[in-house]
Amino acid sequence: MKLRVCSSALVLALVLSTSALLVPKALAQNTPADTAKRKVKTRVVPDFPALAKQMNVTGKVKIEATISPDGRVTSTKVVGGSPLLVGSALDAIKKWRFEAAPKESSEIIEFDFN
Secondary structure, three states: OHHHHHHHHHHHHHHHHHHHHHHHHHHHOOOHHHOOOOOEEEOOOOOOOHHHHHOOOOEEEEEEEEEOOOOEEEEEEEEEOOHHHHHHHHHHHOOOEEOOOOOOEEEEEEEEEO
16 A cells, blocks of 8 residues: 555656656746847936925836837836836826837836935
8 A cells, every 4th residue: 555655655756747847948938038129219218206205205117018010119017116206207107119020029128216
C-alpha cells in the first residue's frame, strides 16, 4: 500500500511539473515584448498639476495605450501612479502620435513627475 501511495505521488508530481513547463512557453508567444515598439513621432510632455506641486507629490505614472494603425492613441488604461498625476499624463498621451503600422498595438508608457 505504501509503495502504491508513493508511486501515485511521483506520477502526480511528474504530471504537474510537466504542465508547469508548458504553460510559460504558450504565454510567451503572446507577450507584447515580442512585438517591436512603435516609434513616437509627436511627443507631448505633461504639465505638472498645481495641486500636486502644492502637496509636493512626485512619482511615476504608467499608462497602457492602444495605438491605431495610423498612429493615433485610441484608448488608455492607467497601470499605476498617483491619482493627482494621472489626469495630466492621460491628457498628454492622447496627443501623442506614433509611426504607422499594419495593425493596432499597445504600449506601456511611463511618465516621471519630479
